[in-house]
Amino acid sequence: MGWAIALHGGAGDIPLSLPADRRTPREATLRHCLNLGVAALRANRSPLDVVELVVCELENSPCFNAGKGSVLTTDGTVEMEACIMDGNTKKCGAVSGLSTVVNAISLARLVMERTPHIYLGFDGAEAFAREQVKSSNNILFYS
Structure with missing residues (x-):
């Protein structure tokens, strides 16, 4: 059985009318991510x-509207979310309301793999992230 990979940069699109100085970095990042994924699968x-x-x-x-590029809330804060699912086991993990974790997807994976839960949000997700740091997992925080 072969494999396929698809990715997108979140909500919205990259219109051709977008000035090149804003469109080109987005397209380059998507190409980089696609190449990274293909190399990892190979x-x-x-x-x-x-x-x-x-x-x-x-x-x-x-x-992109994720992590570092997150759109700010009306209060000027970041509230990130992510979810991940293992298609073979049907296990999944999700987090939301993150304001200090650098990679929400990595924390969502830890929720899936290390807790009996499917979803953790806001203070509970942030507390879980801090526990993972103490357990020597590679969760990073914004300063």
């Missing part, structure tokens, strides 16, 4: 690892 990384890897790259880019 290296026989698990689909779940590839999803987390690619979404982390999107979260680390200021070009």
